[in-house]
Every structure is written in C-alpha cells, then in structure tokens.
Amino acid sequence: MSNAADLLIQTLANCGVDTIYGLPGDGINGIMEAIRTHPDKMRFIQVRHEESAAFMATAHAKLTGRLGCCLATSGPGGVHLLNGLYDAKGDGAAVIAITGLPYHDLIDTYTQQDVDQSRLFADVAVYSTRVMSAAHVENVVTLACRSALSKRGVAHLSIPVDVQEEKLEEAEPSARNKPHHTSVVAAEGMQLPQLDQVKRAAEVLNSASRVAILAGRGAAGAQEELLRTADLLGAPIIKALLGKAVVPDTHPLTTGGIGLLGTRPSHEAMEQCDALLIVGSTFPYIEYYPKPGQARVVQIDCDAARIGLRAPAEVGLVGDARAVLEMLNAQLQRKQSREFLQRAQDGMREWRRVLRESAMADQHPMKPGRAAIELSERLADDAIVAWDSGHNTGLCARYIDAVGEQIFFGSGMMASMGCAVPYAIAAALLHPQRQVVAFVGDGGLSMLLGELATIVRYGLSIKVVVIKNNTLGQIKWEQMMFLGNPEYECDLQPIDFAAVADAMGIKGYRVVLPEDCGYVLEQALSHPGPALVEMNVDPNEPLLPPKRVAKYADNMEHALAQGTPGAHEIRQSLQEQPSRSMLQS
Numbered sequence: 001m002s003n004a005a006d007l008l009i010q011t012l013a014n015c016g017v018d019t020i021y022g023l024p025g026d027g028i029n030g031i032m033e034a035i036r037t038h039p040d041k042m043r044f045i046q047v048r049h050e051e052s053a054a055f056m057a058t059a060h061a062k063l064t065g066r067l068g069c070c071l072a073t074s075g076p077g078g079v080h081l082l083n084g085l086y087d088a089k090g091d092g093a094a095v096i097a098i099t100g101l102p103y104h105d106l107i108d109t110y111t112q113q114d115v116d117q118s119r120l121f122a123d124v125a126v127y128s129t130r131v132m133s134a135a136h137v138e139n140v141v142t143l144a145c146r147s148a149l150s151k152r153g154v155a156h157l158s159i160p161v162d163v164q165e166e167k168l169e170e171a172e173p174s175a176r177n178k179p180h181h182t183s184v185v186a187a188e189g190m191q192l193p194q195l196d197q198v199k200r201a202a203e204v205l206n207s208a209s210r211v212a213i214l215a216g217r218g219a220a221g222a223q224e225e226l227l228r229t230a231d232l233l234g235a236p237i238i239k240a241l242l243g244k245a246v247v248p249d250t251h252p253l254t255t256g257g258i259g260l261l262g263t264r265p266s267h268e269a270m271e272q273c274d275a276l277l278i279v280g281s282t283f284p285y286i287e288y289y290p291k292p293g294q295a296r297v298v299q300i301d302c303d304a305a306r307i308g309l310r311a312p313a314e315v316g317l318v319g320d321a322r323a324v325l326e327m328l329n330a331q332l333q334r335k336q337s338r339e340f341l342q343r344a345q346d347g348m349r350e351w352r353r354v355l356r357e358s359a360m361a362d363q364h365p366m367k368p369g370r371a372a373i374e375l376s377e378r379l380a381d382d383a384i385v386a387w388d389s390g391h392n393t394g395l396c397a398r399y400i401d402a403v404g405e406q407i408f409f410g411s412g413m414m415a416s417m418g419c420a421v422p423y424a425i426a427a428a429l430l431h432p433q434r435q436v437v438a439f440v441g442d443g444g445l446s447m448l449l450g451e452l453a454t455i456v457r458y459g460l461s462i463k464v465v466v467i468k469n470n471t472l473g474q475i476k477w478e479q480m481m482f483l484g485n486p487e488y489e490c491d492l493q494p495i496d497f498a499a500v501a502d503a504m505g506i507k508g509y510r511v512v513l514p515e516d517c518g519y520v521l522e523q524a525l526s527h528p529g530p531a532l533v534e535m536n537v538d539p540n541e542p543l544l545p546p547k548r549v550a551k552y553a554d555n556m557e558h559a560l561a562q563g564t565p566g567a568h569e570i571r572q573s574l575q576e577q578p579s580r581s582m583l584q585s
Contacts, residue, residue: 004134004171005034005164008098011138013041015145017069017096019060019429021045021053025073027100027113030164045429046457047422048450050077054084054097055411055422059386061093062409063430067145068093074100074161075113078120083416085124085154090413091217091242092152092303096144097121101130104160117158126153131163134171142182191302193317193324201298201315202331208275208296210340211235214258217242217412218280218301218321225325226279227253233277234335236344238266240283241397244408249401253341255348259285261397264546264581265347272340278313280321282306284413300324351546355398358577363538366514368467369578371535372399372439374517375465378525380435381405386423388444389415391473394543396439418447421464425451428460435463435525442468443492449500455530456505463524464501464532469539470494477543484555486564501532509533540569544582553583 008031012020020042024032035044047053050072057068068088072081078099088095099117101107107114121128127147129140144155173179205211211233219226223246230237230253237247237254241261247254255265270276270290278299283289289311290297299306299313300321307316317324359369372395379385381404387396389411402408407427411419424438445466455462467473476490498508507527511520511534524531545552556574560567573579 002168004137004166005030007137009034009038009042011141017067019043020069020071021056022071023047023050025077027074027161050080051083052422052448052451054081055419056426057095058088058093059423059426061095068095071098075115078117087411087414087416088154089124094148094152095154096148097156099158101158101160103162121156124154125156126151128156131159134166134168135173191319193319198327204296204298206333210273211275212269212273213237214278214281215243215246216240216281219246222322222325223247225322228329229325232332232334234338234341236269240281242412245402248403255344257397259288260545261394262546264351265344267547269344282309286310354578354581362514365538368395368537369399370514374521376400378521383435384427385437386420388420388440389417390441391543392441392467417444421451424462428462438464440466443472452504462530466497466534468534468536471539480556480559481552484558486559486562497534507531512536540566540573548583548585
C-alpha cells in the first residue's frame with residue numbers, strides 16, 4: 001500500500017531526480033523507508049554533515065544541468081542545509097531540498113525540533129511550502145521541481161513525519177483536487193534578442209578601437225563562437241573565476257582571470273579598453289570594471305535582470321550565449337589593427353614567465369604556486385577540479401591552467417569554505433571514469449573533514465590536494481590590505497592531514513621540500529584509490545592584486561608596522577617575485 005513518502009520518491013524520479021544526498025534522521029524516517037524500498041528509482045548518498053549534502057546537490061546540478069536533491073531531518077538537519085543551498089541560489093543551480101517536520105498536530109507548539117522550515121527557507125528558495133497530506137504531494141512536488149528548473153534556483157518542501165506515512169487511499173482530496181492533473185513535461189525554449197538589438201550591439205563594438213571581453217560561466221558551451229568574436233574584434237578574453245574553463249588558459253586570445261585573483265594583463269585591458277562585451281558574467285567586484293564613462297558596454301545574459309547589474313550596459317542582449325554570439329558575429333567587422341590584443345598577449349607571456357620562475361624556485365619553505373603548477377602539469381585532459389574558497393582559490397586561478405575538456409568549479413557568489421570535497425564527491429559519483437581533484441586549503445578542509453570518510457565509503461578515487469600554511473590565508477591578507485589592521489586570529493592549529501587521511505582509509509602523502517613536489521604528486525595521482533597530498537607551503541607569501549593598488553600597499557605597510565606576526569618574513573617576501581611585480585604601478 002503506497003503512502004505519501006512513496007509518492008514523493010516516485011514523483012521526484014518522474015521529474016528527473018535519480019540521486020538524493022542526505023543524512024538519516026527521525027524526522028524523515030518515512031522518506032528513508034521509501035528510498036530503501038525503491039532502489040530502482042533512487043540512489044541515496046549518505047553524508048557526514050547536512051551542509052555537505054546541499055553542496056553535493058548543488059555540484060550535481062552544476063555538472064549535469066539537471067535537478068540536484070538533498071534531504072535532511074527536521075530542526076537542525078534543515079538548518080544545516082542552508083549554506084550549501086545559498087551556494088545554489090548564488091550560482092543559479094537547480095536544487096530541490098526536502099526536510100522533515102514534527103507531527104502535523106504538534107507543529108508550532110514548542111515540540112522538539114519545531115523549526116518553521118517554510119519560513120526558514122523563504123529567502124533561499126524560489127518556492128517553499130509545507131506538504132499538508134498525501135493528496136497534496138504530487139501537486140507540490142511537480143511544481144517545486146518545475147520552479148527550481150525554470151528559475152535555476154532552490155525549491156524546498158517540508159513534510160511532517162506522520163504525513164510521510166499517510167496512505168494514499170486514506171487521504172481525502174478536496175473536490176477540486178483531481179488525481180494526476182499535474183505534468184512533469186519538460187518545457188524549455190531558447191530566448192533570442194531582436195535583430196535590431198544585435199545590430200545596435202555590433203555598431204557599438206565595430207566603432208570601438210580597444211575592445212575587451214569579459215566571459216563568465218554563462219559562456220560555457222559557446223567556446224567556438226566566443227573565440228570567433230574575440231578574433232573578429234581583436235579583443236582579449238578576460239575570464240571571471242566561474243568561467244575559468246570557458247576557453248583554455250593557454251589560448252592566445254585570453255588573458256586569464258580578473259580581480260584580486262586575476263592577471264595583470266586582464267587588469268590593464270580593463271583599464272584601457274573603450275568598449276566591453278560581457279558574456280554570461282556578473283563578476284561582482286565593480287572596482288575592476290572600466291571606470292565610468294571610459295567604455296561602452298554590451299552585455300549578453302540569459303537573465304534580463306542581470307543586464308547592467310555591474311556596468312552600465314548600452315545594449316543588452318538576452319538569450320543563450322552561443323546563439324546570441326552567432327547572431328552578433330554575423331554583424332561584426334574584423335578589426336585590422338591588432339595592437340590592443342598584441343599588447344595584452346605580450347603582457348600575458350611576461351606574466352606567465354614571472355609566475356612560473358618565481359614559483360618553481362627551490363626555496364624552503366615551498367612557494368605556494370609550485371604546488372599548483374606541479375599539479376597543473378599532471379592533470380588529465382578531462383580532469384574535474386573542485387576548488388575551495390580562500391588563498392587556495394587564488395593559486396588555482398593563477399597557476400593551474402584549464403586545458404582540454406577539463407572542468408573547474410566551486411562556490412562562486414557564496415564563496416563558501418568547505419565546498420571542494422563535497423563538490424568532488426558529487427563529481428566522482430557522476431563521472432567515475434574521470435580524474436577528480438579537490439584543491440583545498442587547510443582551513444576549508446578542516447570544516448567538513450568528516451567527508452573524507454564519505455569518499456572511502458563509496459570507493460571514490462578522489463585526489464585531495466591540501467595547501468597547508470596553518471593560517472586562514474586570504475583573511476590574513478585582507479585584514480592587512482583592506483583595513484591596515486595587523487593579522488589577528490587567522491593562525492590555525494596545525495593538523496597532520498596525511499595522518500588523518502591514513503586513519504580514514506585514504507592514502508596520505510606529505511610534501512615539505514619543493515624538489516619532492518612533482519614526484520609525490522605523480523605517486524598520488526597514479527594511486528588506484530583515493531589519495532590526499534599535504535602541501536606544506538610558505539605562509540608569508542601574500543595574496544596580492546595583480547597590479548599595485550596604492551591604498552592596499554599603504555594599508556599593508558601600516559599593518560606590518562603595527563605588529564603583525566612574521567612582519568620581517570612578510571617584508572622579505574614582498575621584495576621577491578611575484579609580489580615585486582604585483583606591487584608595481
């Protein structure tokens with residue numbers, strides 16, 4: 001005899017959900033039983049923390065374009081989901097979250113774990129509701145799934161524990177609630193701008209002499225068209241972090257990233273351009289865009305609300321990036337002068353030379369960039385790399401080249417620490433034949449350290465590369481650069497991550513000497529099971545913007561003079577490459 005939980009699982013499956021990430025709890029026992037008894041419909045992945053379940057569902061959605069799904073019990077379980085769900089909201093990932101509730105007739109009576117989940121999820125979700133009975137399930141589940149997919153966001157359903165086990169034949173539908181009146185049919189179409197808008201955009205770009213392109217994750221799948229646009233306009237492609245793999249980092253038409261984690265040539269192209277084409281990006285740091293009045297802006301985005309969000313767009317083209325670029329390219333005139341592009345390319349060659357030569361020095365302690373470069377050179381052409389948030393993100397952005405069919409992803413707008421290992425787990429479950437690497441810092445890894453056990457539980461051959469500097473590196477440098485304050489409470493109690501990995505059933509490696517870095521990485525990457533490499537790096541090499549910002553430089557000196565620990569070593573590092581080049585105007 002079917003009940004509400006059985007119908008929930010059946011309807012989720014009909015909507016394309018095949019995996020649920022979560023942690024059992026007494027507030028969802030009915031749903032867990034429905035998953036157990038429907039193994040042909042649903043796979044359940046047990047996590048060690050509900051936050052990880054939400055991260056995994058978000059990663060699942062980002063990698064597949066389909067619904068990600070996470071499940072948590074009532075009260076604290078649902079609360080734990082929120083951070084990972086805000087990651088989905090920020091980056092436009094379609095996720096459905098399901099939470100339990102107390103018995104329906106004890107809700108809002110101060111019973112145990114009595115949290116109003118519908119109100120709690122109201123901000124993060126595009127659709128959030130409470131399931132009232134078994135007769136309500138099909139209606140709201142299909143609507144929740146459609147809402148998440150159509151609005152590229154989070155949908156949430158909370159289900160009282162007794163309603164989960166309510167028999168379908170015992171649930172009395174209202175007179176207007178006819179059985180099976182809902183639909184789960186896919187209903188997607190391609191939106192395109194009007195031709196006169198495309199012609200206006202082309203006029204702006206054709207009349208400019210120094211065009212730059214800012215490409216984000218929304219340009220994924222449009223690589224050929226984007227490169228054609230850049231070639232026609234003689235425009236360097238500047239990449240937001242989420243667009244790292246949109247075109248290969250080694251391609252001559254790109255100058256890599258932008259912002260604090262970006263490159264000097266990208267920074268200079270933004271400073272000097274007289275027109276900017278933004279493709280699928282809402283890169284949030286406004287200070288790195290052209291100054292007001294400097295450049296005419298054309299923006300392509302699938303979401304009309306994001307046109308003009310960061311820079312004042314003169315023309316907005318709403319639609320799929322690939323299709324819109326095809327239309328635009330047909331209207332563009334090839335620029336004869338390649339001076340602007342060539343200057344950016346010359347700058348990029350010098351930038352890459354400085355980064356590599358400084359990082360590869362046999363210096364002790366090891367330069368942080370060396371760990372990233374040595375990994376970059378050993379990644380498979382179809383590797384999936386999950387980055388975490390912190391100092392390690394900058395190393396990934398600057399020193400690891402996206403090439404071939406590689407995928408790079410992480411928490412974008414939310415920039416949440418702790419995301420990389422859960423992301424890697426979802427990637428390895430979806431693509432068991434591909435190389436999957438979690439590139440993390442010691443701070444982020446320690447937040448959700450228990451998920452190393454999840455890697456072992458499911459036999460995933462994930463490689464975890466830990467940048468260990470025993471500090472919250474990015475926060476340390478932000479305290480000093482942004483405010484001129486001495487570093488405070490950023491040092492971390494050291495953890496022997498290689499030993500922890502071994503204790504959890506993961507092969508642990510440790511790198512201390514720079515000359516051992518490449519060899520140890522080769523050993524770890526070729527290991528047939530999961531492996532973790534602890535990279536002990538110099539904690540005193542700062543995370544600097546690619547070009548001198550006078551305020552930051554002054555703040556840094558003030559912070560050092562005020563008694564920042566390790567001030568002498570930091571000053572020495574500032575005189576070395578790559579810091580020396582980054583402090584130049």
